Structure formats: C-alpha cells, structure tokens
Amino acid sequence: MKKADHAPAAPRPSLASRNAIRQVAVLGLGTMGHGIAQSFALAGFQVTGFDEVRAARSSLQRRVRGNLEDLADAGLLKRALIEPVLARIHVADSEAGALREAQFVTEAVREDLAVKQALFARIEALVPPSAIIASNSSTFMISQSAAKMQHPERAIVTHWFNPPHIVPVVEVVPGPRTNAATTRATLALVRRLGKEAILLRREIPGFLVNRIQAALMREVWDLLDQGVASAEDLDAAVRGALGFRLAALGQLEVGDFGGLDVHGAVFRNLAPLIKSDAKLPAAVAKLIAAGHLGIKTERGFYTYTARSAAAKRARRDRIFLALLKLLYAPLSPSPWRRRS
Numbered sequence: 001m002k003k004a005d006h007a008p009a010a011p012r013p014s015l016a017s018r019n020a021i022r023q024v025a026v027l028g029l030g031t032m033g034h035g036i037a038q039s040f041a042l043a044g045f046q047v048t049g050f051d052e053v054r055a056a057r058s059s060l061q062r063r064v065r066g067n068l069e070d071l072a073d074a075g076l077l078k079r080a081l082i083e084p085v086l087a088r089i090h091v092a093d094s095e096a097g098a099l100r101e102a103q104f105v106t107e108a109v110r111e112d113l114a115v116k117q118a119l120f121a122r123i124e125a126l127v128p129p130s131a132i133i134a135s136n137s138s139t140f141m142i143s144q145s146a147a148k149m150q151h152p153e154r155a156i157v158t159h160w161f162n163p164p165h166i167v168p169v170v171e172v173v174p175g176p177r178t179n180a181a182t183t184r185a186t187l188a189l190v191r192r193l194g195k196e197a198i199l200l201r202r203e204i205p206g207f208l209v210n211r212i213q214a215a216l217m218r219e220v221w222d223l224l225d226q227g228v229a230s231a232e233d234l235d236a237a238v239r240g241a242l243g244f245r246l247a248a249l250g251q252l253e254v255g256d257f258g259g260l261d262v263h264g265a266v267f268r269n270l271a272p273l274i275k276s277d278a279k280l281p282a283a284v285a286k287l288i289a290a291g292h293l294g295i296k297t298e299r300g301f302y303t304y305t306a307r308s309a310a311a312k313r314a315r316r317d318r319i320f321l322a323l324l325k326l327l328y329a330p331l332s333p334s335p336w337r338r339r340s
C-alpha cells in the first residue's frame with residue numbers, strides 16, 4: 001500500500017476514547033516542542049520527535065534532562081524517574097520516521113500558515129487513519145491549518161503555553177469540521193498529562209489567553225510609550241497586583257470579590273480612556289525595527305547578557321515551579337491537578 005493510500009479513509013477516533021494512545025509524535029523540537037515531548041513522556045507515553053534543524057534534534061535529551069532536574073529540585077519529581085522519562089523520548093531522522101506509528105501528533109513548527117497547511121497534508125498521508133493531528137499554533141485556527149486536509153475532522157488545536165512542561169493549562173480548540181469524538185479524545189488525553197484542559201466552544205482568532213494578553217499588552221505598551229512609568233515600575237505593578245491576584249483567582253472571580261457594581265463603574269469611567277486602536281506604540285515599533293527583540297537578541301525593554309538572560313530564565317522557572325507546587329496538587333509520577 002502506498003503511504004497516501006489510506007489518507008482518504010475515515011478517521012477512527014475511538015482508538016483514543018479507549019485510552020489506547022501510547023505512541024505520540026512531536027514535530028518541531030524548539031522552545032515549545034521539547035517541553036511538549038517531555039510532558040507526554042512524563043505521563044508514560046512513548047514519544048518520537050523530529051525537527052529539520054539538526055541542533056534541535058541533537059540537543060533534545062540535554063534540554064529535557066535539565067527540565068527534569070529542575071522538577072526534581074522543586075520536589076515535583078523523584079530523581080529516579082528522570083532516566084525512565086528520557087528513555088521514552090526518541091528522535092527520528094526523518095519526518096516520516098517520527099510519524100510512522102503515531103496515534104497522536106502535535107506540531108510545534110514555526111508560525112507560517114503555508115508551512116502548517118503543507119505539513120498537515122503530509123502528516124495525514126503518513127499516519128494511521130485513526131490518528132489525531134493537533135496544532136500548537138497560537139495564531140492560526142485549525143480551520144486554517146487543516147484547510148488542505150482530506151479529513152479535517154480529526155484535526156484540532158492544542159495550544160500550550162511557554163514553558164509547556166510547567167504551565168498547567170492547555171487550550172483545546174476544535175474547528176467547525178472537527179468531530180465530537182476527536183474533541184472528547186483530545187480533552188481526555190490532555191487531562192491524562194495532568195494538564196488543565198480548557199475547551200473553547202468555538203474557534204476564534206487568538207483563542208482565549210492570547211486575546212486577553214494582547215489587550216493587557218496594548219495598554220502596558222501605551223503607558224510606557226506615554227512615559228507614565230518606567231518599564232521596571234510597570235512590570236512591578238502588574239506582577240505585584242494583577243499577577244499576585246490572578247495567580248489565585250480568575251478575572252471574573254476578581255470581579256465577584258470586588259463587587260460588580262464597583263468594577264462596572266471602573267469600566268465605564270476608564271474604558272473611553274484606554275487605548276483601543278490597532279497601531280503599534282512607537283516605543284515598541286522602534287525596538288523591533290532596531291532588531292532589539294528581547295532576551296534572544298540580548299536587548300528589548302531591558303538589556304541582557306548571555307549570563308543574565310540565563311539567570312533570569314532560571315529564576316522565572318523556579319518561581320513558576322513554586323507556584324505549580326503551591327496551586328496544583330502533584331500526582332504520581334508527576335502530573336498535577338489544581339487544588340480545590
């Protein structure tokens with residue numbers, strides 16, 4: 001049988017509903033992909049990954065090992081489990097090799113719609129008819145990425161957040177042609193990882209979190225552009241007030257606790273004054289034009305060295321792990337659920 005011969009066959013998502021998924025493929029092993037692969041392996045799945053970049057393939061085990069050691073240092077993983085987890089992660093020497101036995105596929109390649117559409121069409125021709133194909137895109141809806149698939153009913157978005165091996169939430173976003181069985185199976189799979197699966201009832205650009213984050217980002221950038229406060233003070237205000245409360249309560253709960261009458265009045269008074277256009281603030285546009293993109297270029301709103309960037313990233317992960325340990329109850333071997 002030719003590889004493409006089985007692609008038109010109707011998908012059989014009952015495979016996943018029987019909790020039969022054991023073999024997972026991750027395409028793209030960069031910032032997001034390596035943490036996604038780790039999360040599956042940590043939950044007992046066999047994972048095969050592939051990346052077109054040789055360095056991403058060759059460094060995968062080293063990067064995952066570092067993440068696992070951080071979990072162990074935080075008391076969230078027994079050190080004896082590190083080697084077994086690493087043994088469940090394999091790197092293929094080709095895309096086809098990674099997909100050959102996959103029952104669930106997650107792509108974490110670059111945010112380019114043409115690249116994703118071509119990839120989804122290739123994946124469909126290489127995996128069994130029952131396999132579910134997921135996109136980690138934070139930009140494109142599955143109706144866009146899967147537009148060239150013959151069976152888009154088995155395609156869905158699973159939107160992870162950086163760092164994916166720590167952040168507990170994964171958005172699950174079916175498209176208008178995703179069937180209910182695919183959605184149910186994906187929700188069940190994400191929960192088997194110990195993650196909190198957030199279901200969107202319909203697809204919408206940016207999903208939930210990125211839309212909320214974009215609204216916050218626009219106002220913070222505008223306040224910086226106006227010179228209302230320094231970058232350091234803006235970050236301190238968000239971190240010590242909004243971030244502090246939102247670590248324990250959702251935004252709608254904050255409204256309930258504060259009183260909807262009070263929050264309604266604040267909204268009516270401030271909404272007309274808050275930036276609402278789509279123009280990039282001059283201060284941000286200037287940084288981007290100059291190639292100052294943040295930690296990866298050692299300059300953004302702040303200036304970094306390789307050493308200071310590594311130290312800040314390590315500090316970020318220590319804080320995230322402390323929050324994870326505080327707010328989410330670890331289960332064996334280490335997936336977690338939110339404390340009630």
